[in-house]
Amino acid sequence: MLFSGFSAGIIHGLTNLTLVEPYLDEAIGIENQNLFASGEAQDSPSFWVEYNSYRNWQKGGQILAGGILGMSFGSLFGIIFAFSRKALPEGHDAKKALVLAAIMWFTIFLIPFLKYPANPPTVGDPDTVVLRGILFLSFIAISGFGALGFYRLSKKLQKRKKILSIIGYAAFMSIVFALMPTNPDEITAPIELVNGFRVMSLAAVLVYWVSNAIILGVLWQRFKPDKPIHTKTH
Amino acid sequence: MSKSRGITISKSEVPLYAIILLAGIFAFGLFVVGYDQGHIFSIVLGEDAYAEQFIHELTHDMRHAAGFPCH
Known part of the structure; x- marks a missing residue:
């Protein structure tokens, strides 16, 4: 679980370098221009030396951060996979893992993303970062536990009535979506930049979930950690 | 004569x-990448x-x- 999560996280980091990084560079370029315009920084060689130094640090750090975040979500994924494996569709463990990854990506990433989408640098007031962090995490938790609750409800329903649990989850999340406060920050960056960044962010996170599911599924199929042990006694 | 028998342990x-352990790794990793603003290193620094x-x-x-x- 840790290996698959970390590996998929490294893939996520590398994907970000290709897909997301151009948007980050463009957004930080706007931030720099704002700094020069306001007089907070000077467009000098020493500025660019320092800038390139910490940007290289941030870009390289993204790979390690991807590994850590990947291992983190890989742990959560592993716990849920171990518990739900028998309830997932029959077949190869990679297929089971992909089905679960699709459900988890939808409930704890896509739904929260629709309410609180990712933003590039230049968007976001430092004074509201704690509030935004709490809102984002709360929405993930509500959606995740909501999906779990309605799944448990579906187990108690007859076959034809199981659809009610999906409708129930959709209704529940619609209410939460309407009631939760919106992101308090105004978007001041060009909307093409923000939208492009968001699409690439979505795609890169999807790459993580698919990678994690395939790696874990293949490893689970190969090593079968839940295989019963047969011993002989005399 | 001894008899041997198999036991299957599920x-x-x-x-x-x-x-x-996994839940702890999940929470720690999420905090490190998503939320730390100097909190962890403040223990030392x-x-x-x-x-x-x-x-x-x-x-x-x-x-x-x-x-x-982030910002």
Whole structure:
């Protein structure tokens, strides 16, 4: 679980370098221009030396951060996979893992993303970062536990009535979506930049979930950690 | 004459210690990449860590790309 999560996280980091990084560079370029315009920084060689130094640090750090975040979500994924494996569709463990990854990506990433989408640098007031962090995490938790609750409800329903649990989850999340406060920050960056960044962010996170599911599924199929042990006694 | 017999031990139950360990890794990793603003290093460096924001800078790009609020 840790290996698959970390590996998929490294893939996520590398994907970000290709897909997301151009948007980050463009957004930080706007931030720099704002700094020069306001007089907070000077467009000098020493500025660019320092800038390139910490940007290289941030870009390289993204790979390690991807590994850590990947291992983190890989742990959560592993716990849920171990518990739900028998309830997932029959077949190869990679297929089971992909089905679960699709459900988890939808409930704890896509739904929260629709309410609180990712933003590039230049968007976001430092004074509201704690509030935004709490809102984002709360929405993930509500959606995740909501999906779990309605799944448990579906187990108690007859076959034809199981659809009610999906409708129930959709209704529940619609209410939460309407009631939760919106992101308090105004978007001041060009909307093409923000939208492009968001699409690439979505795609890169999807790459993580698919990678994690395939790696874990293949490893689970190969090593079968839940295989019963047969011993002989005399 | 001794008889041998087989015992099948089912490991289908997920060990509690594994769940706690994985849940801890999940929470720690989420905090490091998504939320740390100098908190972890402040244990060693004190208040300077909040200005230095070593982990924040390290995870900055992933924080944005994965959808976490950053600035």
